[in-house]
Amino acid sequence: MSRESLVTQAITARNNAYVPYSHFKVGAAVQTEDGTVYTGANIENASYGLTMCAERNAIFAAVCAGARKIAAIAVVADTDDGVSPCGACRQVMTEFTQPNTPVYLGNLHDTIEDTTVGELLPGAFNKEDMHNA
Numbered sequence: 001m002s003r004e005s006l007v008t009q010a011i012t013a014r015n016n017a018y019v020p021y022s023h024f025k026v027g028a029a030v031q032t033e034d035g036t037v038y039t040g041a042n043i044e045n046a047s048y049g050l051t052m053c054a055e056r057n058a059i060f061a062a063v064c065a066g067a068r069k070i071a072a073i074a075v076v077a078d079t080d081d082g083v084s085p086c087g088a089c090r091q092v093m094t095e096f097t098q099p100n101t102p103v104y105l106g107n108l109h110d111t112i113e114d115t116t117v118g119e120l121l122p123g124a125f126n127k128e129d130m131h132n133a
């Protein structure tokens with residue numbers, strides 16, 4: 001699947017964002033190692049801190065379906081440049097990817113910035129660091 005196609009699926013997923021507080025819709029799509037795509041959108045709550053980001057919803061959908069390895073991630077929002085994932089999402093991306101896993105940061109105007117999970121969170125804490133786990 002092309003990066004454009006993954007971004008297009010993230011843009012479609014964004015339509016279902018639930019954002020009555022910020023009015024800032026975000027969409028995400030992740031491709032697993034077998035090629036299946038899972039999508040997510042941000043879901044807010046009257047208790048603001050319970051909000052869940054689009055990226056994590058997409059990753060968790062893949063993991064709930066049994067996937068453990070994610071091969072590519074796309075995130076989109078109505079931003080001037082590609083949207084920048086929050087720190088929590090960067091850490092969750094790290095759990096199911098490799099440092100060189102591509103991340104496509106898009107907007108609604110055909111911008112796609114290419115980066116990687118390792119560039120988004122250098123020096124991330126990861127499960128290989130935990131000798132006793």
Ligand SMILES: O=c1ccn([C@H]2C[C@H](O)[C@@H](CO)O2)c(=O)[nH]1
Nearest residue numbers: 022024026042053054084085086
């Ligand atoms: O990468 C991001 C950045 C923000 N948000 C959401 C959280 C909240 O609903 C809204 C404003 O922060 O955007 C995401 O889903 N992903």
Ligand SMILES: [Zn+2]
Nearest residue numbers: 053085086089
């Ligand atoms: Zn986030």
